Amino acid sequence: MTTPSAHPEPPDLAALQRRLAAFAAARNWQPYHTPKNLVAALSVEASELVEIFQWLTPEESARVMADPDTAQRVRDEVADVLAYLLQLCEVLGIDPLAALAAKIDRNEERFPAPEGP
Numbered sequence: 001m002t003t004p005s006a007h008p009e010p011p012d013l014a015a016l017q018r019r020l021a022a023f024a025a026a027r028n029w030q031p032y033h034t035p036k037n038l039v040a041a042l043s044v045e046a047s048e049l050v051e052i053f054q055w056l057t058p059e060e061s062a063r064v065m066a067d068p069d070t071a072q073r074v075r076d077e078v079a080d081v082l083a084y085l086l087q088l089c090e091v092l093g094i095d096p097l098a099a100l101a102a103k104i105d106r107n108e109e110r111f112p113a114p115e116g117p
């Protein structure tokens with residue numbers, strides 16, 4: 001018997017995309033997963049995440065994960081945002097990690113870090 005790791009490996013992004021695609025396919029949802037619909041759903045879920053923080057002070061927002069119920073709401077909305085983003089990437093043929101790496105490269109060129117003191 002193996003002992004579970006204290007820090008299990010994070011799920012593989014491609015595997016999660018496959019699970020999302022299989023979930024949608026099993027329910028015949030693919031006809032509704034157009035880029036337009038996925039972007040709209042992504043926007044709605046991002047707005048639901050914003051709603052949690054809307055009237056909090058900066059200090060309260062920094063402590064949002066201290067309350068178990070609020071923390072679960074935040075995790076659920078983050079998951080919804082990521083799920084729709086990954087589904088959009090799948091439909092459009094975008095590798096999200098490659099896109100992020102390329103964007104960071106461009107930002108490092110556009111906004112170089114200041115030289116030492």
